[in-house]
Amino acid sequence: MFLPRFTTLWLAAALLTGCSPKSQDTSKQAVAPDSDGLALVSADSAAPVADSLAVDLLAFKEQGLLTPVSTVRVADDPVFHKAKTFRAVDLRVLLRKHLPLNTLDTANTQVVFECEDGYSPSMPLRDLLARQSYLAVADADAPAGQDWINAVKEGREMKVAPFYVVYTDVPADDYRYKWPYNLVRLRLVPATDETKVLLPKDGLMVKGYDLFRTHCLTCHALNGVGGQMGPELNYPMNVTEYWQPEHLRAFVKNPSAYRNNCKMPHLSYLTDAQIDEILKYVGYMKDFKTLAKR
Ligand code: HEC
Structure with missing residues (x-):
C-alpha cells in the first residue's frame, strides 16, 4: 500500500x-x-x-x-x-x-x-x-x-x-x-501508478520502455500517464495505427521536416537504434490500451 x-x-x-x-x-x-x-x-x-x-x-x-x-x-x-x-x-x-x-x-x-x-x-x-x-x-x-x-x-x-x-x-x-x-x-x-499502465509484459520491450520513459514521457502521455505538451500516443488510437512506419520513424527523428514551427524538438542525441526500440515499445502497447485515472 x-x-x-x-x-x-x-x-x-x-x-x-x-x-x-x-x-x-x-x-x-x-x-x-x-x-x-x-x-x-x-x-x-x-x-x-x-x-x-x-x-x-x-x-x-x-x-x-x-x-x-x-x-x-x-x-x-x-x-x-x-x-x-x-x-x-x-x-x-x-x-x-x-x-x-x-x-x-x-x-x-x-x-x-x-x-x-x-x-x-x-x-x-x-x-x-x-x-x-x-x-x-x-x-x-x-x-x-x-x-x-x-x-x-x-x-x-x-x-x-x-x-x-x-x-x-x-x-x-x-x-x-x-x-x-x-x-x-x-x-x-x-x-506503481506509472508502471501499472506502462510496464511491458514482454521483456524484449523493456529497453524501449526505459528509453521512452527517459526521452518521451516528459511531453507525451501513454495510457493517460505522462506529459501533456505533445499528444497522447496510445489511447484511444496508438500512433502506429495511423502513421505509416517509415514516416513515424522519420518524424520522431526530425519533427520539423514534417511540421512548420513544430513544438516537438529534434532529439538529436537519440540514435536510430534507440528510436527503433522506442517505437517498437510504443507499437507493442497498442494491445494494452487503458486509461489511467488522474
Ligand atoms: C519536449 C517535448 C517533447 C518530447 C521530449 C517528445 N515530443 Fe513528441 N511531440 C511533442 C509535441 C509538442 C508534438 C506535437 C507536434 C506538432 O504537432 O507540432 C509531438 C508530436 C509527436 C508525434 C506525432 C503525433 C501525432 O499523431 O501527430 C509523435 C509520434 C511523437 N511526438 C513521438 C515522440 C517520441 C517517440 C518521443 C521520444 C523519443 C517524443 N515524441 C518526444 C513534444 C515532444
Missing part, C-alpha cells in the same frame, strides 16, 4: 482554482498548506486512502508559504548553460513541512512536476530528497524590477517563471535529476 491509512483535507476551493493548467481536475487530492496537515495522519481504518498528494505552488506563493528565501548558486545550470544565482526556497524543507513525507515509502513514490506548458517530468522522491534541491522563485541575475530572465533553447525563448527546480550538488548531465522550469505544481504519486 502506498500510504498508511490517513486522511487528507480536500484542498480549499481557493487552492484548486489556482493557476495550474490542470486545476480543473478536481479528482485530485491535495494537502492543505499548513503544518496541521501532518496532524491528519491517523490510524482510522475508515479514512480514505490518498493516492495522490499535490502542491499548487502558485497558491502557496499567494499564501506567503514560499519562505524563507535564500540565495543559491548553481555552478553549471543545464537550462541556462552557465553559472547562475537564484532566490530560492529549500525544496526538501518545503515538502517536509507540507506533505506527510514520513508516512511515505520514498523509494516507491514519484514526484511528478507539472509545468504550465504541459511538460511533466517525474523522478523518484528518494532521489530528490537525497540532494540539495531548491525551488527557485526568482533569478538573482534578472534586471531590477524583473523576477526572471527567459532561457533560450534551440533559438526559442522559454519562459522560466513562475518556478524552477535547481540543485547545488547535482551535475548538469545527471539524467536522473529533472530541472523543470515554468513549473506550477508538483504531485507525489505511487510509482
